[in-house]
Amino acid sequence: MKVNTGAMLSIRSIGSVILFFSLVESLTLPKAPQQKDYLNVTQKFLENNIRDVATVAFAQFIQEATYEEITGLGEQMVHHRDKCIANVQLPECSQIAIHVMQDKICGVKELSNKYRLSECCTNDTSERRLCFFQRKNVDVSFLTPFQVPDPEKGCQEFEEDQDAFLNHYIYEIARRNPFVFAPTLLSLAAHYKEVSTSCCQEENKHECFHTKVTTITNDLKDISAKQQNLCGVLRQFGPKGVKLLKVVEISQKFPKIDFKELDILLKDVPTMIDGCCEGDVVHCFHSEAKMINYICSKPDSISSKIRDCCQLTAPQRGECIMIHSENDDKPEDLSLGAKIFTEGDDVCQHLHEDKENILTEFLYEYSRQHPELPLTVLLSIGVMYEKLLERCCKTENPKECYGHGEEEFLRVTAETQAITKLECGYFQILGEEGFLNQCLLRLTKKAPQLSPQELISHSQKLAASFTKCCPLGEGQAFACVDNAVRLILGELCGINKNRTINPSVDNCCKSLPAFRSWCFNNLTADETYTPPIFLPEVFTFNITLCQKMEQQRKRRELIVNLVQQKPLSAVEQVMQVLSDFSKMMDCCETEERETCFKEEIMNRTKAVLAHHGLIYLHL
Template sequence: MKQLKLTAFVFFLFFFTESLTLPTKPQDVDDFRTTQKFIEENIEYITIIAFAQHVQEATFEDMEILVKDMVEYKDRCMANKTLPECFKLPNNVLQEKICAMEGLPQKHNFSHCCSKVDFERRPCFFFNKKADVGFLPPFPTLDPEEKCQAFKNSRKSFLNHYIYEVARRNPFVFAPTLLSVAARFEEVAKTCCEEQHKVSCFQTRAAPVIQYLKAFSSYQKNVCGAYWKFGTKVLNFINIAVLSQKFPKIEFKELTSLIEDVSSKYDGCCEGDVIQCIRDTSKVMNHICSKQDSISSKIKECCEKKIPERGECIINSNKDDRPKDLREAKFTDSENICQERDIDPDNFFAEFTYEYSRNHPDLSIPELLRIANVYKDLLSNCCNTENPPGCYRHAKDKFNETTEKSHKIVQRECAHFQHLGKNGLKYYYLIRLTKTAPQLSTEELISLGEKMVMALTTCCTLSEEFACVDNWVDLVLGELCGINENRTINPAVDHCCKTNFAFRRHCFEGLKADKTYMPPPTTKDLFTFNADLCQAQNEELQRKKDRFLVNLVKLKHELTDEELQSLFKSFTQAMEKCCNAEDPETCFNEEGPKIGS
């Protein structure tokens, strides 16, 4: 695989003539040719991603059949672009071929999607994806020597397997991100397979790749969840806040033009249309680089890079310097605000968000959206009074109150981190999350707990503590709420997830244990331990402890946090005692019932 980075493409499959806007400018033509070559070299990887994300249960052998079929299809269309089948949209072609695979739709329960066509079939495939991948076997791990031997024997087969396994476990991650992950992992394998200490090399070098995947996965799921549940308007405001902070010198008119390209890409990316996602993402990068003088002074070197590298470079570039002509005051001091709002409300509040965001680089994206909500509500009230300017002149006080409330939430969370330590913090959140959303699977709750801990341990020691924590925890809540607009957990959680995107963090802060939850019947299995516990090491042992705690909370939902902590402490003490005993099995048979009672 060629070295790939995020958002690294312009167009996909030039032979699909109806789905393309042909390039006209010299730079567009050059980009177009470069991408054509890239696609020809990587068509197999892209097909693997699309198939593995659509049909997560499908075997690697199933996938190989589809890849062969798609490559043959590509070759036919390259040889003769006038064939009727070559005028179809690529995503439709792919889904048609998946549906045509003998027995596959029936075996994996997506026949209902195959009975639909084109634009009706797309969302069906999307809503068929499963975020909780507990039904899949554990990610296959090889001894580093075996891994390197497989890599040396066939780099192509090795990467095919890797992309397949990663894509099916990350069904909502955008294709460019997965391609970048695969390219990064290929570099890790190349380096580590030449090292003497392969184990430590893979552990050290693979960690940032995994973190990269997790970070982009969280962000993409969060934004797509907002898009599906709240529509384009909320998506636009998220992007206005993000881009205004990153590119504070951009003019508002230029920003609105860029927002059109940025927001339109989520249609294909969130729906899982790999081709459309790649094409639209690339369009955004072309837009930014074509207007870089008026957008940012920090991306010149990025835009000089080749197409496969410049996208990630732009995303990772530093925020530009703030200009001196910030005009935030006009939204609180002007006498004619109500009249300006009434001319075009959407544009008016978009401009307010733009000005406030670029003037407050210290605030999180969710906080900027909260301020925009507060301002909108304030004007709704003020513009109906006898003296609107006298009313909205105090807007800054309202903004400060909102931010102060958000700051206090973060301060409390960081205080938990300081007092409890890493493990204590995880147990605190496992109890809290399980009480709030006990309907979620044990593995999903553990994953959410780990991400909360990662957010606080990473952010609570930074100078930009507030923005870091608030941004990151909001992503965790986005994962809890899920992408699917039809996802239901329980009435209280559903209310927080679906009522107001900007204030869901504040909403979750007030949630208590779910009163609608009916615990499973008491089972002795939870308190039946055996000597196998003593064989578990490090991560495996920690995972067993985490599972016990989550299942304990689900079973004893009515107990206080302190009582649950005490029970969990009894479990860990019993485990330590029995694993040091001469006969661990007998010890566990005696201690288990004591905990259960």
Template structure:
């Protein structure tokens, strides 16, 4: 798989980690620098290192960051090409990068990071993360490169500066998100350089790339907000419902594995451990693309699988297994979390028309019914209430939303005004409305 395509796959896949994956995948952070570097094209390794150092020391100059990149590349080259007996060759890439950073004592002193280098891992990493500043305006406005310079054959330095400038302004954004944005920008260069109006072409194409980048960056922040506000269990349930709807053909063990992987990956990314986050995405992409036959029956390549919905087979109703089954209470008491996750998976793959929020509501109601019904003599009859409760809930919500639908038909302006009032009264301080 080409590296650019592979990065695109990472970008689409989101995040990954799982108990059922091999120790190599679960413990990606302890893999040797040499083995990691050996599997990455030199220019892409440069880009990865450049983005990482730019995020960790945002105020450093491009020349300073470039020097750090050259240092870590040289060491990795020695490990892979010459097999030098250097104990540092067994360091993980993350530790190797941190070591390179702390080795430049005058550099870390200049940017007041000496205290971080005095700590042992993982506290050393946490210290660097704590110094990141994503406040808008913390880094001066980026002056876009001259169009003619972009069209010269020797534009690699400009692209490198583009990575540097982007990464230091987005210190909490995952590295694959940044690299794919750079890749998308590079794709427009040949066409725009042949355009009669190069400036307008670059302005238009760059705006589209930036918009896509900001959307994915927002999505990452949104996922972190859900994780922080609702906790990992609800976040994982959210992902189980998403995956089950999108790929109803996938087996439960695969869906549960991927949901767990995505959850753990987001935990790494959301706490600011972006390199570990990147490593998990790399290993997850490898795992999924190698084992794609276990997730879909008609997968030609990794990207095509994740960009389209799997075919939906005829699925039997969930009643027989979860409502009419007298063993439901026993299964629930034995492992509540796993049983409810299995119910959510089965219910979601049968209801692609339901929102994720509604599916989570159904899962919650089913749990409440289990608590109630398993204390009765005839649990199946009691559990049969679920369908009635779901239908009632949907009808009530449809009735409640009718007035909004009428206003929406009167135009976007009226609907937006109503929505502003709604948000004001229900979310913001009512006294301000």
């Protein structure tokens, strides 16, 4: 990933693989007196947990690799650490961690050949990093679904060797979440250790694990979507895109923060995220620790609600502050700060002198004033403000012109909120499954090139987000829905620039995250799409359809397959076929179910589909 390459090289070329200290020293955040001790603690954590840290990196680089293969690479890193502790002057001990790890992968020829890594391994270090990054695969359907071990067996393994048990868990979640930052994964692993310790003492281990591991799994899904989205924003829109996004996030979470302190925090954010996304686990740990330590050194001026989080150690501290802590209370009279940007006399002079910073400062003021607004709405208001000034500052009376800005911002907010209210209304009428079917139908029409599995996955997430958000009440539902849709569309668009779906969808994916949902809402059926060759087995059903979960799966696949066969078919046609599909379940009530399915279902299916013009009569 090429982001501010010169700055990245100057930061990273200093670090030592095993002691890693000088990497931290190069970051721009000022040091508070108590920071040195905490950074040493972070360093000790890395040294003592090098096997787990290496497992995260290797499993994210080679998702297909077996646990034994990843363990072998991890042992090489342990050996490397021991060798460098004995003699830090060795040439290989001056390299940064990500280069050493990728050297280890490329050094095992059987491994690089087996997993088609030769192209990456023949490149120089900077191109090799990008190559490894680009082969990270968000779609992990090639992996078997991860199952938490049977509690009885798992507890036995946990008691016999906690380190090995947790390392295997780290391997499994890292390979399935290639863009989740290393500190986050190890923090979740620490939670899993706490759950295992607690549940293995319970009489009903199954219920305990089911309840508590579900919470960790849901956390992982949410965090994965957010951090993957960050990687996508950085990849597509560069440091500025990430900076604006983080201005909104940090300003909403810490509304008391002074702009100068916010600016200090923002300086290292793009390179931190770049390292975390690429898999530079050591850089990721150190840069996050430095930022979190700075925040914790200023509880009075940044946030008073993070004191408990700041008592934690690496890596739980960062996760607690940035993901789980509440937004701080909004100070009084924040509207005065925002009004300067729409009522001040010297706005155009400020624009002329520092165009980039005026947008950042405006977003800072407006975001801390409006913690209830979704991130995308605030970003779109920021873009509107920038264009407003560019237009108004060319007029004879700029102040009169940009003085109407707040009216425009409120209009956009109201329009977006109205859409959410309308969608939640549909959701209440249709229910989760009915709403999911509608999402699936609309999404398949817009992006029929996607696989049924991906279309169903995105639609399930959309329906789940409405289930979670719509009952919250109009104000909270607005931000909840909008932020969820932003992350789902980010996942659909992917991280690497070379993903193409169809011209219309690709165009939406290239638009700023603030405007993606508007773009997708306005898409119609893809008229460039050529339906695939009809496969009769796709519309073949058998006795397994009598199982509720299979029936649900087949119904969803049927929607995708129908639309992919006839993408311009009317919504009513597809919904009628679904209704007829449900009536076909009569076979499940007969004694001769197998015979019924063999003789009746196919004939009735063909007749129904042909009747609605959704497949050809020669079937």
